[in-house]
Amino acid sequence: xxxxxxxxxxxxxxxxxxxxxxxxxxxxxxxxxxxxxxxxxxxxxxxxxxxxxxxxxxxxxxxxxxxxxxxxxxxxxxxxxxxxxxxxxxxxxxxxxxxxxxxxxxxxxxxxxxxxxxxxxxxxxxxxxxxxxxxxxxxxxxxxxxxxxxxxxxxxxxxxxxxxxxxxxxxxxxxxxxxxxxxxxxxxxxxxxxxxxxxxxxxxxxxxxxxxxxxxxxxxxxxxxxxxxxxxx
Amino acid sequence: xxxxxxxxxxxxxxxxxxxxxxxxxxxxxxxxxxxxxxxxxxxxxxxxxxxxxxxxxxxxxxxxxxxxxxxxxxxxxxxx
Numbered sequence: 579x580x581x582x583x584x585x586x587x588x589x590x591x592x593x594x595x596x597x598x599x600x601x602x603x604x605x606x607x608x609x610x611x612x613x614x615x616x617x618x619x620x621x622x623x624x625x626x627x628x629x630x631x632x633x634x635x636x637x638x639x640x641x642x643x644x645x646x647x648x649x650x651x652x653x654x655x656x657x658x659x660x661x662x663x664x665x666x667x668x669x670x671x672x673x674x675x676x677x678x679x680x681x682x683x684x685x686x687x688x689x690x691x692x693x694x695x696x697x698x699x700x701x702x703x704x705x706x707x708x709x710x711x712x713x714x715x716x717x718x719x720x721x722x723x724x725x726x727x728x729x730x731x732x733x734x735x736x737x738x739x740x741x742x743x744x745x746x747x748x749x750x751x752x753x754x755x756x757x758x759x760x761x762x763x764x765x766x767x768x769x770x771x772x773x774x775x776x777x778x779x780x781x782x783x784x785x786x787x788x789x790x791x792x793x794x795x796x797x798x799x800x801x802x803x804x805x806x807x808x809x810x811x
Numbered sequence: 812x813x814x815x816x817x818x819x820x821x822x823x824x825x826x827x828x829x830x831x832x833x834x835x836x837x838x839x840x841x842x843x844x845x846x847x848x849x850x851x852x853x854x855x856x857x858x859x860x861x862x863x864x865x866x867x868x869x870x871x872x873x874x875x876x877x878x879x880x881x882x883x884x885x886x887x888x889x890x891x
Contacts, residue, residue, distance in 0.1 A: 635877070671881075679882045681827075681882060686831055724825075728881070
């Protein structure tokens with residue numbers, strides 16, 4: 579699996595992402611600069627976490643218009659796989675490669691904590707190594723993670739099985755109104771979504787930070803092993 | 812020509828910043844304050860003497876970058 583990680587000024591999670599990709603796929607990803615105007619031959623493009631352009635205007639708004647995003651858009655339109663984590667998810671929504679938007683967390687606080695996610699579909703290249711209903715740990719590190727979209731968009735995401743992950747309690751219960759289950763106030767507790775062709779996925783939490791047994795848990799590994807399985811034909 | 816683009820969260824979109832400011836007003840003793848909403852104003856200069864062209868350009872810039880229409884509304888003023 580050949581993966582490329584896109585760097586913007588202010589990106590800061592690219593090394594964690596590279597380490598996760600390296601550990602699980604056995605292959606070094608290439609680093610790409612947002613001002614590049616062409617993409618190398620890749621199976622997967624990753625937009626990692628951070629604070630691209632200092633979150634100026636809106637989180638992800640400036641990054642969405644970087645020159646390389648034009649290439650990534652056509653890569654996605656050709657059926658390429660794109661993963662956006664945290665700021666990468668914000669950039670994908672700002673670029674309208676994924677529906678919805680990410681507002682300031684409902685409690686106004688930056689969340690830096692561990693939380694639990696439930697896998698809502700195993701039918702995607704990002705989630706096939708999980709089973710629907712699996713609950714796993716994932717670190718959160720964001721101020722603008724409150725997922726929102728128009729009610730008809732949310733209905734459609736659910737009808738098309740495009741909610742990838744939901745915020746839940748440790749026991750796997752979701753309750754959008756309870757901050758202990760849904761810490762940032764996201765609508766319908768949505769933590770991650772898929773594109774219409776299921777090949778673009780964005781999520782706020784950081785599975786890439788829980789892949790190394792030396793760090794105490796490997797809950798995030800299935801995201802990457804799913805991709806390896808899907809993309810190494 | 813100077814253009815002013817005002818961007819506000821849409822009606823019904825939760826504005827936690829506005830809420831926090833509202834709470835602060837209560838603490839300060841401004842007890843008659845209802846809902847508080849926070850937006851932003853972007854002022855920019857464009858090199859044209861044509862007011863209509865300036866307004867149209869402001870609208871295009873708001874749609875493409877300054878506002879996220881999923882969550883925000885905007886209004887364009889041509890200031891001078």
